[in-house]
Amino acid sequence: MVPLFKVFMPDDTTDGVNEILRSGQLSYGVHTKRFEKKLREYVGNDKILTTSGNSIFFALKLIDIKAGDEVIVSPMSCLMTTQPVIYTGAKVVWADIDPLTGSLDPKDVERKITKNTKAIIHYHWAGFPGYIDEINQVAKDNKIFVIEDATESFGAEYKGKKLGNTNTDIVCFSFTPVRLPNAIDGGGLAVNNRALFEKALLMRDLGIQRDNFRDELGEISEACDIVSVGDSSAMNNVSGYVGALQMPHLDELLKQQRDNAKRWEKYFENDPSVRILKKRAETNPSYWAFTLLSENRDTLLADMRDRSIYVSKVHLRNDLYSVFGHHTNGLEGVNEFSSKQLNLPCGWWVTESDLDL
Numbered sequence: 001m002v003p004l005f006k007v008f009m010p011d012d013t014t015d016g017v018n019e020i021l022r023s024g025q026l027s028y029g030v031h032t033k034r035f036e037k038k039l040r041e042y043v044g045n046d047k048i049l050t051t052s053g054n055s056i057f058f059a060l061k062l063i064d065i066k067a068g069d070e071v072i073v074s075p076m077s078c079l080m081t082t083q084p085v086i087y088t089g090a091k092v093v094w095a096d097i098d099p100l101t102g103s104l105d106p107k108d109v110e111r112k113i114t115k116n117t118k119a120i121i122h123y124h125w126a127g128f129p130g131y132i133d134e135i136n137q138v139a140k141d142n143k144i145f146v147i148e149d150a151t152e153s154f155g156a157e158y159k160g161k162k163l164g165n166t167n168t169d170i171v172c173f174s175f176t177p178v179r180l181p182n183a184i185d186g187g188g189l190a191v192n193n194r195a196l197f198e199k200a201l202l203m204r205d206l207g208i209q210r211d212n213f214r215d216e217l218g219e220i221s222e223a224c225d226i227v228s229v230g231d232s233s234a235m236n237n238v239s240g241y242v243g244a245l246q247m248p249h250l251d252e253l254l255k256q257q258r259d260n261a262k263r264w265e266k267y268f269e270n271d272p273s274v275r276i277l278k279k280r281a282e283t284n285p286s287y288w289a290f291t292l293l294s295e296n297r298d299t300l301l302a303d304m305r306d307r308s309i310y311v312s313k314v315h316l317r318n319d320l321y322s323v324f325g326h327h328t329n330g331l332e333g334v335n336e337f338s339s340k341q342l343n344l345p346c347g348w349w350v351t352e353s354d355l356d357l
Helices: 013-023 030-043 055-062 079-087 106-112 132-142 194-203 237-268 297-306 332-340
Strands: 048-051 070-073 091-094 117-123 145-149 170-174 187-191 274-276 290-294 341-344
Touching: 013 237, 030 048, 030 187, 030 237, 048 194, 048 237, 055 079, 055 145, 055 170, 055 187, 055 194, 070 079, 079 091, 079 117, 106 132, 117 132, 132 145, 187 194, 237 274, 237 290, 290 297, 290 332, 297 341, 332 341
Parallel strands: 070 091, 070 117, 117 145, 145 170
Antiparallel strands: 048 187, 170 187, 274 290, 290 341
């Protein structure tokens, strides 16, 4: 069975990990800093930091989302995208999507804005960049934040620039096992504002200013005050090492994924029952998965699995879960997309012979 997702791990990972474990230098350190440096160079944004946990939750706290606030998000998202909103005490407001792309509909987002709206979470489905300029303009006009969820879309491009370098307030990445790059766990944020970046650095380290936290004897300095609340959410050194080791492989891995997408497109080009997820001219998807739309989705799913190709719907529309407290009617784009979408393996591990069906 060709898997839908697979963990990438370079052959030389183990020796370096063992060396770090033996050294005792396990918390945030030189390898995590090296990973961050490589991320900044790759994305083209010098305001990127890593985190040990869910970067969406970190981003929401960074912009002070709290009880009474509203956050607009698509139901066609990962639970790791939507549940953090509830944790902050804020209200999830569901917006519709373009059924041909799976992306937030900017016009419906604008309709959902109220005096309590503080942020939009812009989820990029399966590596396909959404309507970035349009969503950002809606946010700017209404003086609210945009958090892009690029957890499935690292390396994807919009108008020739990597996600994380498109002038969005905050772009969140995931470095969990089935992402590229993976760092075993953790995530990252790219921000477009120096003050917000400095705030994030403090927030992930208990509000500590490390450059003057200790005196010349290595003792905690009484002269170093802590004036802001934070937590301990910096990425550990082992994860940083694994992530940094993967960075040189990214371009080739993404090329393989894009090549596989072309093969799938050719395979389905004469099938009238299938529509390929619309790729807009200004985007270059990373193809975390290859999404298609079909009226005969369930039949196609069974057929592909019979052919030893593991396919899946991956995400259930989140507004069906009772944890969110309400189901939203009238989201016609979500209704159409959720009833037709199916995801096929498109990753670096898929070979030409795998797709010789």
